[in-house]
Amino acid sequence: MLDNFDRVKNLPVYVFNVTHELKSKYIDAGIDIIDFSMGNPDQDTPKEIIQELIKGVEEPFAHRYASSQGIDKLRQSMKNWLHNRFDLNLDPKSEIIVTLGSKEGISHLSMAMINAGEKVFVPEPCYPIHKYAFILAGAEIISLNGMSGDLLIDDLKVKLNHHRPKVLILNFPTNPTTDCVNLYFFAEIISLAKKYEFWIIHDFAYADIIFSDKQHPSILQVPGAKDVAVETYSMSKSFNMPGWRIGFVYGNKKLVHALKMIKSYYDYGTYGPIQKACSFALDNYQKFVPQIVKKYKERRDYLSDGLNNIGWEVIKPDATMFIWAKIPKKYSHLNSLKFSELLLNEANISITPGMSFGKLGDEYVRFSLIQENNRVDIALSKLEKILSR
Ligand SMILES: Cc1ncc(COP(=O)(O)O)c(C=O)c1O
The missing domain is CATH 3.90.1150.10 (Aspartate Aminotransferase, domain 1)
Known part of the structure; x- marks a missing residue:
C-alpha cells in the first residue's frame, strides 16, 4: 500500500x-x-512594530532568502533582552537561534536530538507539541505528573529510578495549569539532569505574562544550567504576534548547533523584514x-x-x-x-x-x-x- x-x-x-x-x-x-x-x-x-515591518518590506533585497539561524541583528537584540531581563550572557552566534515560533523550534530540536526508541520525560497535562514533537521524532514518552511543580519533581525522582531519559521537557509558567516555579525548583531539576545525564528543554512562552511584581525566573539563571539546558521564548504572546511566527531557542551550544544543522536543511528562516521588526520589538520591550x-x-x-x-x-x-x-x-x-x-x-x-x-x-x-x-x-x-x- x-x-x-x-x-x-x-x-x-x-x-x-x-x-x-x-x-x-x-x-x-x-x-x-x-x-x-x-x-x-x-x-x-503594536502599531509601531507593524510600521517597522512595512519599512522593512520596502527596503531593497527584502524579498531574498533570510538565514535559517536568524539575522545577526535579531540574535543581538535577543542577547540584550536576555541580559536586561534575566542577567544572562549568551553568545548570539553559538547560543541563540531564531525559530519559526517555539512550536517549530521544539519540533525540529526533538528531531535533531532523538534517536529511535529513546525515552523522553513529558509532564502531563502539557501543550501538545511537548509530547508529539518527540513522538514524531520516534521517542518513547514517559509521562510525569505535571499537575503542579511539586508533583512533577516528586514524580521525576521516582521515574528516574526506573528510566534513563534523554530529554525532560518543562514549561513554566505552564499551559494549561498556569503553575509557576522559583529558581530553587529549577536548580533542583538542573542538578538531577547533571546527575542522571539528561537534557532539558524549557518552554518559556509565558515569560512575560506574569501578574505579580516578581518576575518568573528563566531556567538559565541557575549557575551551570547551560551545560544541560536550552530554553525557548516566543514573540507570539508577549507582543501579540502569533501569526508572525517568531521564537528563539537559546542556551546549550550543542543543542543550538544541532537545531541549526537541521534547520539549515529544512528552512531559510522567517521573512527578513519580520525578523527586523522583531528586533525593534525586543529593543523596545518596555514600550x-x-x-x-x-x-x-x-x-x-x-x-x-x-x-x-x-x-x-x-x-x-x-x-x-x-x-x-x-x-x-x-x-x-x-x-x-x-x-x-x-x-x-x-x-x-x-x-x-x-x-x-x-x-x-x-x-x-x-x-x-x-x-x-x-x-x-x-x-x-x-x-x-x-x-x-
Ligand atoms: C506553552 C506553549 N508553548 C508554545 C506555544 C506556541 O508558541 P509559538 O507561537 O511561538 O509557536 C504555545 C501557544 O499557545 C504555548 O502555550
Whole structure:
C-alpha cells in the first residue's frame, strides 16, 4: 500500500482542530459562539512594530532568502533582552537561534536530538507539541505528573529510578495549569539532569505574562544550567504576534548547533523584514509588553471574579493567558469533553477540554483570556443558568 503513512497514522486529531470542529457547525449556521478555546491573542500587534515591518518590506533585497539561524541583528537584540531581563550572557552566534515560533523550534530540536526508541520525560497535562514533537521524532514518552511543580519533581525522582531519559521537557509558567516555579525548583531539576545525564528543554512562552511584581525566573539563571539546558521564548504572546511566527531557542551550544544543522536543511528562516521588526520589538520591550500584560491581568480578574461570583470556584492564576478551571461539582460526572460539549450546545460557549492536554487534565477545562468584558458578561450569565438549574 502506498498510503501507509506510519508516522501520522496514529496521531490523534490536533487538540485545537477538535474544538474547532465542535464549534464550526454553529459558526457555519451563523450562531454567535463566545470563544475562550484557543490561546490565540486577539489584540493587535503594536502599531509601531507593524510600521517597522512595512519599512522593512520596502527596503531593497527584502524579498531574498533570510538565514535559517536568524539575522545577526535579531540574535543581538535577543542577547540584550536576555541580559536586561534575566542577567544572562549568551553568545548570539553559538547560543541563540531564531525559530519559526517555539512550536517549530521544539519540533525540529526533538528531531535533531532523538534517536529511535529513546525515552523522553513529558509532564502531563502539557501543550501538545511537548509530547508529539518527540513522538514524531520516534521517542518513547514517559509521562510525569505535571499537575503542579511539586508533583512533577516528586514524580521525576521516582521515574528516574526506573528510566534513563534523554530529554525532560518543562514549561513554566505552564499551559494549561498556569503553575509557576522559583529558581530553587529549577536548580533542583538542573542538578538531577547533571546527575542522571539528561537534557532539558524549557518552554518559556509565558515569560512575560506574569501578574505579580516578581518576575518568573528563566531556567538559565541557575549557575551551570547551560551545560544541560536550552530554553525557548516566543514573540507570539508577549507582543501579540502569533501569526508572525517568531521564537528563539537559546542556551546549550550543542543543542543550538544541532537545531541549526537541521534547520539549515529544512528552512531559510522567517521573512527578513519580520525578523527586523522583531528586533525593534525586543529593543523596545518596555514600550509594548507591560501594556499587553496589563490587559491580560484585567481580563484575568474580570473572568475569575465573575466565575467565582456565579459559584464556579476557580483559582486566580499568577501567570499565562488562561484560567484552568475544575469542572463544577454539579457536572463532575461528565468528563472534560462532554462538559465542554454541553457548554457549547447549551450556552454557545467554547472552551478547551482539559483532556486535550492529557488524561490527567480530564477533570478540568481551560478558558483563554481572549474575550472583552462585555462578551464575558454574556458568557457568565449563560453559565450561571447552567450551574443553577
Ligand atoms: C506553552 C506553549 N508553548 C508554545 C506555544 C506556541 O508558541 P509559538 O507561537 O511561538 O509557536 C504555545 C501557544 O499557545 C504555548 O502555550
